[in-house]
Amino acid sequence: MAERPVRFTIEEKAPNSLARVGTITTPHGDIKTPAFVPVGTKATVKSLKPADLTDIVGADVALANTYHLFLQPGDDVIKEAGGLHAFAQWALPTMTDSGGFQVFSLGAAFGKGVTKFAKDAVGATAVAAQEGLNVYSQVLATEHGKLCVIDEEGVTFTSHIDGSMHRFTPERSIDIQHNIGADIIIAFDECTSPTDTYEYQKEAMDRTHRWAKRSIMAHKQNYQALKTQGLYGVVQGGLEEDLRKESARVLGGMDFDGYGIGGCFHKSDLERSLEWVNTILPEDKPRHLLGIGEPDDILIGVLKGCDTFDCVAPTRIGRNGMVYAETGEVNEYGLPVYTKLNLRNAKHARDFTTIDHSGSPMSQYSKAYFHHLFKAGEMLGPHLASLHNLWTIISYTKKIRTLLLHREL
Numbered sequence: 001m002a003e004r005p006v007r008f009t010i011e012e013k014a015p016n017s018l019a020r021v022g023t024i025t026t027p028h029g030d031i032k033t034p035a036f037v038p039v040g041t042k043a044t045v046k047s048l049k050p051a052d053l054t055d056i057v058g059a060d061v062a063l064a065n066t067y068h069l070f071l072q073p074g075d076d077v078i079k080e081a082g083g084l085h086a087f088a089q090w091a092l093p094t095m096t097d098s099g100g101f102q103v104f105s106l107g108a109a110f111g112k113g114v115t116k117f118a119k120d121a122v123g124a125t126a127v128a129a130q131e132g133l134n135v136y137s138q139v140l141a142t143e144h145g146k147l148c149v150i151d152e153e154g155v156t157f158t159s160h161i162d163g164s165m166h167r168f169t170p171e172r173s174i175d176i177q178h179n180i181g182a183d184i185i186i187a188f189d190e191c192t193s194p195t196d197t198y199e200y201q202k203e204a205m206d207r208t209h210r211w212a213k214r215s216i217m218a219h220k221q222n223y224q225a226l227k228t229q230g231l232y233g234v235v236q237g238g239l240e241e242d243l244r245k246e247s248a249r250v251l252g253g254m255d256f257d258g259y260g261i262g263g264c265f266h267k268s269d270l271e272r273s274l275e276w277v278n279t280i281l282p283e284d285k286p287r288h289l290l291g292i293g294e295p296d297d298i299l300i301g302v303l304k305g306c307d308t309f310d311c312v313a314p315t316r317i318g319r320n321g322m323v324y325a326e327t328g329e330v331n332e333y334g335l336p337v338y339t340k341l342n343l344r345n346a347k348h349a350r351d352f353t354t355i356d357h358s359g360s361p362m363s364q365y366s367k368a369y370f371h372h373l374f375k376a377g378e379m380l381g382p383h384l385a386s387l388h389n390l391w392t393i394i395s396y397t398k399k400i401r402t403l404l405l406h407r408e409l
Contacts, residue, residue, distance in 0.1 A: 006184055006230025006257045008286045008307075012405055018278050018305030021404045024061075024258075024286050026093040026183035027228055028085060031060045033286065034302045034404075036293055036397045037095060037310035038390055041065045042072065043088040045390075046315055047383045050089040056361055057390040058398070062090055063310045066176055067099035070166075071159050075179035083181025094182040095310070098173050098215075098234065100189045101262070101291065103148055103155045150190060152207065170214035178225040186260055187215035189234035194264050201238035208236045209250050216255055230257035232288060235277050239269050248280035258286040261306065265292070271300050278305030295324070295338050295396050299331075302400050303409075314393050318385035320344075321374040324392045326356040333409050335399060338392070343370040343385070355388065359395070362388035 005027050012021040024031040038045050038053060040062050045053060053059045064084060069075060081087040084094050148157045154169030173188035188211050190204040212233045219231045233256040237243030251259060259281050265273060274289070281287060286307045289297075293311025301309055314324075321344040329337040336358065341348075348371040354363045355370070362384050373381030403409035 002227065004230060004257055005226075005228050008258065008284060010284070012407070014303075014404055014409060015407070017303045017409075018275070019302045019404055019409060020305070020307070021401055022286070022307060024093075024184075024307070026061075026230070028091075028093045028183050029060070031093050031308065032398075032401065033307040034298070034397050034401050035060050035308045036298065036394045037061050037063045037288075037308055038394075039063050039065075039310050039312045039315070040088070040090070041312070042068050043078070043084060043090075045386070046319060047379070047386050048315075048390075050091070052387060053090065054092055056387055058394050059092060059390070061093040061095060061308070063095040063097065064088075064180065064182065065099070065102065066096050066173060066180065067102035067168075069096075069180055070099065070176050071161055075176040079179035079181065085181065093184070095184040095288075096177050096180050096182040096186065097260075097290065098186040098188045099168055099176070100155075100173075100234070101191045103157050103168060150207075152210075154188075155190075170211040171218040174215050174218040174222075174231075178219075178222050178229070182229065184230050184232060184258065185219075186232045187212045187234055187256070189236060189260075189262055191262050191264070192236065192238055194239050194266065196238065198238075198240060198243075201236075201240055201243055205236045205238075205243050205247050208234065209247070212251060212254060212256075232256055232258040232260045234260040234262040234290070235281070236263050238263055239266070239273065241272075241276055244273055244276045245280055248277045252281050256285065258288065260288045260290045262290045267297075270297065271304060274301060274304035274306060281305075293393060295335075295393065298393070298397055299333075299335065299400060302397075302404075309397070311393075314389035315386040318387075318389040319382040321370075321381065321385065323355055323370070323385050323388050326358050333403060335396065335403075338396075341367070343367060343381075344374050345371075349375075358392070360388050360391050362391070 007025045008022055010020050010022045022033045038059050043064050053062055078087045154167055156167045158165050170188040177185035189208040192201055192204045233251040233254055235247045235251055237247040261277055288308045289301045289306045293309040298309050322340050322342050324338045325341045326336045327339050331337055348367040351367040354366055
C-alpha cells in the first residue's frame with residue numbers, strides 16, 4: 001500500500017494529561033503540533049499578504065473554507081489555476097473544512113448568534129431555537145423556501161451572496177475539496193446547535209456517520225486526490241456524553257487520516273467534551289478542534305489531546321480594533337495571561353506605550369498610533385492588529401509545544 005500523503009508522528013507525550021507533541025507531514029511541508037491554524041476563508045487571511053503567514057506570524061498551516069470558495073470564485077476556477085497553493089500563493093500546508101458549519105449557520109443558527117461557543121440556551125436564543133429554520137428574505141422564502149434544508153442525501157441551501165440555490169452532498173463536498181486541492185480535507189458533516197433536542201442530536205450524528213462513509217468512498221474514487229490529500233472525519237454528538245463517545249468510536253473505526261472535533265460548545269463543557277472524545281479516538285491520528293482558538297481554549301484543548309486549532313477570532317477582532325495584550329501575569333504553567341484592548345477607546349488617544357513587550361513585531365507601535373489608524377479609517381490599522389493577534393496566538397501555541405517538549409506541562 002502506498003504511503004499516505006498525510007501522516008502523524010508523536011514525539012512526546014505528557015505524563016499527566018492527554019497532551020502530546022507531534023508532526024503532521026503533508027505534501028507541502030510539516031506542521032509542528034500543537035499548532036494554531038489561521039483562517040483564510042476565501043483563500044485570503046483578511047488584510048494579510050500570503051507571505052505574512054510564514055514570514056511574520058510564523059504559521060505552519062492555513063485553512064480555507066469550502067462553502068465560500070465554492071460560491072466565489074468557484075472551485076473549478078481554483079482547479080484551473082493549479083489548486084489552492086498556486087491560486088493563493090500559500091507556501092505552506094493547507095486545510096479546507098467541509099462547508100457543513102457554514103450551511104448549518106445559514107439554517108438553524110442564522111441570525112441567532114450561535115457560534116462555536118454557544119450562548120446560554122435561555123431567553124431569545126431558546127425561543128429562536130424553537131422557530132426552526134430561518135429564511136433569507138421574503139422573496140427567497142417564496143422562490144426557494146427555507147434557506148437551508150437538510151435531508152438524508154445532503155443539504156439544499158441558498159447563497160448568501162445572490163440567493164441562488166445550491167446543493168451539497170458528501171460526494172459534492174469532497175469533489176469541491178478535490179478541486180480546491182488542500183493537503184487536508186474534511187468529510188461532510190452536520191453541525192447541530194446545543195439547543196437541539198437529544199433526539200435530533202442523535203439523528204444528526206447518525207447522519208454524519210453515514211455521510212462520513214460516503215465521503216471516504218468519494219475520496220477513494222479519485223486516485224490522484226488519494227495520493228495528495230488526507231481526509232479527516234468529524235466527531236459530532238452535541239453536549240451529550242454518550243453521543244460524543246459513540247461518534248468517536250464509530251469514526252475512529254473508519255479509514256480516516258485524522259479527526260476534526262465539531263459542533264458548538266458552552267465554554268464550561270469544552271474540557272469534559274474533549275476528554276470524552278480524545279480518550280477514544282485513535283492515538284496515532286491527529287485531532288483538530290474546529291473553530292475554537294482563544295489562548296485559554298487552546299491550552300484546554302492541548303491538555304485534553306487536541307493537536308491543531310482554527311479560529312477566525314484573532315483577525316476578526318483585530319479588524320475591529322481589538323488586540324491581545326499580556327497582563328504581566330502568568331498562569332500555573334508559566335504561560336502569559338492575556339487581556340483584550342479596544343484600541344478604538346478614547347483613553348488610548350494619547351497613550352504612547354506599546355501593546356506589550358512580548359516580542360510581537362507590532363510592539364514597536366504605540367497604542368496612540370493604533371487608535372489614530374482605526375479612528376481615521378486607515379487600512380493599516382486592521383492589517384497591523386491582525387498581524388499582532390495572529391503572531392500572539394501562534395507564539396502562545398508554540399510556547400505550549402516547548403513546555404511539552406521539556407516536560408514542563
